[in-house]
Amino acid sequence: MTRTRAFASTRLPLLLCLALLPAVGFAQKAATSKSNRRGEHHHTLDAREQAFVAQATADDAMQITLAKLAMGRSDNPRMRALASRIVSDHAALNLQFAQFAAGKGSKGHAHGVPVRSIRAMQAHLQSLHGEAFDQAFAGMMVKEHRSIIAAYEAAAKTAADDRLKTIAARGIPVLQGHLAAARALMKEGGPAQQRRESQ
Template identity: 30%
Template sequence: MHKASWAGALALAFLAGCAETQQAADTTVAAAKAQVNPTLSTSDATFMTTATRGGLAEVRLGQLAQRNGRSEPVKRFAAKMMTDHGTANQGMAALAQQKQITPPDSIGAEHQEVYDSLAKLRGRAFDRAYAKAMVQDHQEDLRIYQEEAQNGTDPDVKAFAARQVPVLQEHLRMAQRLPQR
């Protein structure tokens, strides 16, 4: 793939701002990464790209919740997200370095859309919207991590995903207990 067409695919994904386009862009990026490291499958590289974007988003959204949230449970949850996903992000960065790929350094269009929407809210309205977003986000995170843990081809990436599944399950339970009404 030429540099120009790869950059064009990424630019298109950013501008379109929808999940389907973001997933296609992540797959394009993953394919390019898999070419750099031929031992890493495209699906494993896609997982790493998607998981990195999600982890970065959790930290940014947690920071936003600290500023815009009202309730203590939301602020405590946000602090836990910042800590746990920050630690996972460091682990993913080390794994990416080991696999000789460069992880994304942005949250991607889909997560940016959620961030922008939440950034307009304050207090209880923020708390409710953040809680709902965290439930949806952790359901999706759990799905992709379980998929990688079960079907990944790279043993290191697969093991990383498997170690994160219980953490994400707990995050989902916590998010479901946040005030959503």
């Protein structure tokens, strides 16, 4: 009798655990499903956010392409240094956007700087030499950075996705540094170039 009671007393907790396991598993699945639903909703970017990511990544590609050209063609050490900085900084920004897009399950971007526009800018720069090349490149950097900085500022203020907002906010001072350096190099070209930059 004592053995039977002892067996029953040790068996009861085990039976209770076995009985509760399906309920625990169901609760875990329900929690995971709920978490996934929240995650899926959180991963969806609205049209403005998608457009910004597309614009920013296309701008990275354009800036890198033109800056690499300047690294090889400019005779001005400061211009080459700026071009090198633009390549490395925009490559870093592009990596952040690529990782962000991968996390969102993005399959690509439908908008951005048209390839023909980049090719047109390349062709124009390739037709120039010396000071003319430097001023044209610096002018392009001023114009393009003004445009993309405005897009970054808007995203930093209005993006619903916190990570995207952070990427934009941290990118602004980097781009402003490029803009300031390009403007400084344009001033070396004299009043005519300054007038063109201000237009």
